[in-house]
Amino acid sequence: MLRLPPFRLVEPRTVYQAVVAHAELGDAAYVAGGTDLYPNMKRRQQTPRNVISLARIPELTEISGTPAEGVRIGAGVTLTQLARHPMIVEHYPAVARAAAMVSTPLLRNMGTIGGNLLLDTRCNYYDQTYEWRKAIDFCMKRDGAVCWVAPSSPRCWAVQSSDGAPVAVAIGAELTLASVHGARRIPASALYRNDGIQYLAKEPGELLVSYLLPPAGAWRATYHKLRRRGAFDFPVLGVAARLDFAPDGVVTAARIVLGAVASLPLEVPEAAAAIVGKPLDPTTIAAAAEAAFRPAKPMDNTDFPLAWRKEMVRVYVRRALEELAR
Amino acid sequence: MTDVLHRAADVSPRAVIGKSWRKVDASAKVTGELRFADDLTLPRMLHAKLLRSHVPHARIRRIDTRRAAALPGVAAVLTGRDLPTPFGILPVSQDEHALCVDLVRFVGDPVAAVAARDEETAAEACTLIDVEYEPLPAVGSIAEGLAPCETPIHDHGDRGNVHKHVALEFGDVDAAMRDAELVREDVFFYGGSTHLPMEEHAALAHWSPDGTLTLWSSTQTPHYVHRALSAVLGLDPARVRVIATPNGGGFGGKSDPFSHEIVVAALARATGRPVKVCLTREEVFACHRGRHPTLMRVRTGVRRDGSIVAMDFTALLDGGAYGSYGVASTYYTGALQTVTYQVPHYRFRGARVFTNTAPCGPKRGHGTPQPRFALECHLDKIAEALALDPAEMRKRILQPPHSVTANWLRIGSMGLGACIDAVVAASGWREKFRRLPYGRGMGIACSSYISGAGLPIYWNDMPHSSVQLKLDRSGGVTAFCGSIDIGQGSDSVLAACVAEVLGLAPGDVHVVTGDTNLTPVDLGSYSSRVTMMTGHAAIQAAERARDALADAVAARCGIPRERLVFTERRVLDAEDPEHGVSFAEAVQIAEAMHGAVGTVGSYTPPRAPGRYKGAGVGPSPAYSYSCAVAEVEVDPATGIVRVPKVWIAHDIGQAINPTLAIGQIEGSVYMGLGEILMEEMTYRDASRNLVHHHPSMLEYKSPTTLEMCEVESFLVGEPEPQGPFGAKEVGQGPLLPIPPAVANALYDAIGVRVDQVPCTPQAVLRALKEKQRGGAGRYGPSPAAFPEYAFPEPLRVRTPAQGGDGRAAAREAR
């Protein structure tokens, strides 16, 4: 079988101990559920000498707050807990649904929302064993020089593949990050960068502490996921949408975010513009779907041919908006 | 007492056969007690890893293992020079080496091996082996494989990279075609797929100081592994013992002798310590031996009533890097078309090419799902052109039972008509076909499969299966047989056959299987042969034991021998059931009279009537038949196809154990569904070194329980005269109708044809768009681009109807 490379495991009990450990150890990675990090380590995509487990930090596993004032979710809450939490299911169904759509029950029992929001970008040339990658002489994201997806490109196009991230961006969630230099609070959208290698706008030592949901109110959100099979599979397209409605049904604000078509959750303001100030009807929905379709730029590095994936943007955006119109 | 009499009368003739007894290994499996190869450990055991080629085609200039050998913890390093003798499953293609000697032929070809104190050290040592390669041009497709080339992948084969070409003509196709009222030609492509057993291959070797070798391996064919191991290691076969461990799934993927099996044996010999290897999932993808990607053209002439006047079938197979079972696979793509429907004149041309990808071989259905897909979709189109109901049309053209086909295959029982009737009735075919709303559809397809190959893999005239029974004075019976349970339940079938004859319960029979020291030869778990052949051998051995006991009991108890009945662990007088002895007493009486009680039984298939070159592939003691109806739902916006339900009927003759049989049917439906909906072995192009796209269980897509359809299964048919208790195969055949039934249902649902497996959403959408633009609404290989290959003149064979004798016409005969 594939074996993990040797590493040292550190198990801090507080956020402070964890960030200090990271600062002191240098060559270190945080691990929460390990469902992303450990397979990657087995394939030698990441080979930290030290691994800092977050599993024993109680503060990271709490859910607090109310829908009226906003809800704080600890980064260490598992996807299973999130998907089943009555308050989340009732007031933030898109968050619960995205969590429930990740992989399999077993993975959701281990995987955390923090790890999900920070998921490494993915690519069929990268999520492979060391031996496989050696056969193509590696690639820019790890151990190599070129990008096999776009050989003349100076950047890596690995795909944002988290189900949770597009929802976090769409609903306008915020995140708190901690490091030895202190804590900061940022909008979820500020966490991501459109670069397959530098996909997070955070220092490696910064620990994601909490995921803050905005107050529930006159808005509705949803998440639609395209994948080959009903389980296991990462999204090859995600559509997260949040629409704020006036009492007469006119859309007052909209945020439509696509997953898996770029290296970050891709906001498509063009699509939002097509519906804001209007009621949701077949015409406005079709216009929004068309507007979302154009900027989507899937690359040939996931399951399914890219032309079909791009075509599906239109269908999936339409279906997501149709659901919110109901 | 009347109760006993009643039961005695009731249980005869069949107490066990036809009943769903619990599998003999069921508790061991569900409690986790069963030990698979990777569960085994021995004291002082070392772990092995293989270094595999990372280039698709190259000459090995130099291998330097010094740095690896110097790594602390490394016990031995081997390269191809240490194991120069070639091997291969078929005597005609001995083209593999345990470790490559001069050439590497695909990414994943094993080049060197290390034994070390643990897996991590062995893996690290592999990275320290320096190999210098001189790259050679790589061949990545059927078309490239057919083209002339300067550096063929092998120095054997029929022409360039063409490993094997065959051309056979039964009757006179061109003349018969002239009488056709409709001639239709179609081309199809069937993509490659792999077996994906849950258990990765694993093997453990032990070398004893007295020079004997024991290998435990997850293999479907311990007998062939035994032969290859002895040959490559230069050991007297009597000093080699191969023990097949229960397979965690095989499906044909563990039926070749493999590099890693030979390598651990050689490493055990080199180090004097036990050596184990457990392959990674990626290495299992490299072992492959799965479905050949196959491009096909079929031209059929029919009359208005649907009857076939002649058929011309061409198949081009991508064989991957080695021979494996490929010669047989090539013939199989042409052999069984005639077994379902009457084809009076038939021409088959097939060619298998080598490419620099993982070797193809036998996957469930071996060589026949591809032509079956082509044929059943082709017939669906013909039925539509003739305005006939496709189920009705098939029923009209069935090959009759107890007949000989144009290509000289002897058909016994033939229950395909009953299969069609069963699924047509259960599925509501008549109410639904062409009547469901847009987006939903029904499709039908039929098939047939062999119940064991008529010939062994290497020429010999010995039995294909043998069983030994040991009867103990305590009343226990042990059955020894070389067969191996790969999850299909062959151990349970063996126990059931013995139990039935001796009046015992299957659980009373201990089975010892798949151990070349302890068990007589059985050729292995492939070609759906085990129930047929082991079953017969077991029955023969058990009948001999029953006769020996009956003689002794008759003499001792004064009961006329012909009145003795074996039932419920007793041997009693049928006319006076209180008069008798327990089974244990019967054994004691026999043992006292004649000494130890042991018997043997064996089975050799009947000789087939074909005498032409190539007649060896296709014959079987009996053919199973299946018919499936699939219902599909298609989302026209995405092209995504869902299959809510499949109805399938299988002519099994007589089920030995109906629950096991239905398990095989459902498993086959699952696998067929995976092939038509998503599974595909694909490689990047030569600029990316022909690497496999996705050698992992995550990205090689096979259905989950959520994609699996509801299955309604029917076991139909008459007991087969050639079968043990009337049984025929069920392990492979039911896969065959699934892909074409789904493709035909797709057409019924949205009016487009996807002449390709897998039938992906983008293919469906492309076909739909083409149709919306006024085109034919078809997605599949282009007929115009079908590669032309200069086949040799076909070997001409007169058919039975023409008064032929099974031989090729004189001018071609050698």
Ligand SMILES: Cc1cc2nc3c(=O)[nH]c(=O)nc-3n(C[C@H](O)[C@H](O)[C@H](O)COP(=O)(O)OP(=O)(O)OC[C@H]3O[C@@H](n4cnc5c(N)ncnc54)[C@H](O)[C@@H]3O)c2cc1C
């Ligand atoms: C077979 C398979 C299928 C999958 N399918 C899906 C899918 O469909 N959708 C999907 O979204 N994901 C999928 N995943 C990915 C993954 O399982 C989930 O995203 C999961 O939520 C990750 O959480 P984790 O706690 O296990 O992350 P980990 O593996 O523990 O961590 C992931 C990354 O985040 C970092 N990290 C984790 N927590 C913190 C923190 N609090 N602060 C700072 N850094 C942190 C780690 O250092 C690491 O780089 C799949 C994984 C597998 C193996």
Ligand code: SF4
């Ligand atoms: S997008 Fe290019 S650089 Fe990035 S992982 Fe894939 S192949 Fe490598």
